[in-house]
Amino acid sequence: MSEGKCAAAIIESALEEVLAERMRQNAKWGEQNHDPITWLAILTEEVGEFSEAALHLRFGGPKAAGLRAEAVQVAAVALQIVECIDRGKMPFRRTVLESALLISLKRLVAAESASKWKFDAEEINEIEAAIEQADTVIARAELAP
Numbered sequence: 001m002s003e004g005k006c007a008a009a010i011i012e013s014a015l016e017e018v019l020a021e022r023m024r025q026n027a028k029w030g031e032q033n034h035d036p037i038t039w040l041a042i043l044t045e046e047v048g049e050f051s052e053a054a055l056h057l058r059f060g061g062p063k064a065a066g067l068r069a070e071a072v073q074v075a076a077v078a079l080q081i082v083e084c085i086d087r088g089k090m091p092f093r094r095t096v097l098e099s100a101l102l103i104s105l106k107r108l109v110a111a112e113s114a115s116k117w118k119f120d121a122e123e124i125n126e127i128e129a130a131i132e133q134a135d136t137v138i139a140r141a142e143l144a145p
């Protein structure tokens with residue numbers, strides 16, 4: 001077996017285990033659609049379990065044997081995050097974009113007040129109206145379940 005084929009076989013075998021773990025997760029929890037912060041907490045929880053296994057492996061402990069399984073779980077959760085994004089069901093996704101827009105608008109106003117640019121009164125009114133609208137949309141999105 002060539003070195004390349006050997007590497008491909010290892011990747012294929014690892015992916016099979018990650019997919020099997022994904023199926024276990026789906027059977028246990030069903031389709032999961034979380035906001036980015038919740039996903040980060042779930043992923044970090046799995047990374048923490050990997051870390052615990054690594055420490056047990058390094059210094060001795062009962063979780064040492066679980067190192068590889070925890071790595072598979074980290075990969076499976078990361079895969080779930082990609083799936084959630086691709087389904088278009090990640091809550092607050094729009095809010096993140098809107099927040100970025102709001103920050104940009106506020107910077108624009110700050111630049112104007114620092115006299116970097118000169119807007120006329122109508123342009124300033126339009127910018128302020130856009131900020132107010134973005135604030136309202138963001139507040140509504142944050143209140144949504």
Ligand SMILES: [Mg+2]
Nearest residue numbers: 046049070073
């Ligand atoms: Mg785990």
